[in-house]
Amino acid sequence: MPIVHIDLIAGRSQDQLKGLVKDVTAAVSKNTGAPAEHIHVILSEM
Numbered sequence: 001m002p003i004v005h006i007d008l009i010a011g012r013s014q015d016q017l018k019g020l021v022k023d024v025t026a027a028v029s030k031n032t033g034a035p036a037e038h039i040h041v042i043l044s045e046m
Contacts, residue, residue, distance in 0.1 A: 002028050003040045010045040017043060 004024055012020075021041045029036045 001038045001040065002032055002034050003042065004028060005042045005044070007044045007046060012045075 006020070006024070021043065024041050025036050025039050028034065028039050
């Protein structure tokens with residue numbers, strides 16, 4: 001189960017964050033072969 005941690009400076013909209021998670025999940029799935037439902041993306045806004 002891949003786990004991706006992303007630290008961001010606060011200030012992005014919910015739509016931008018959702019798009020980021022979607023794109024990162026797709027990239028990790030494509031390059032590792034892990035099913036998207038097993039990939040966890042953790043966003044931390046500072």
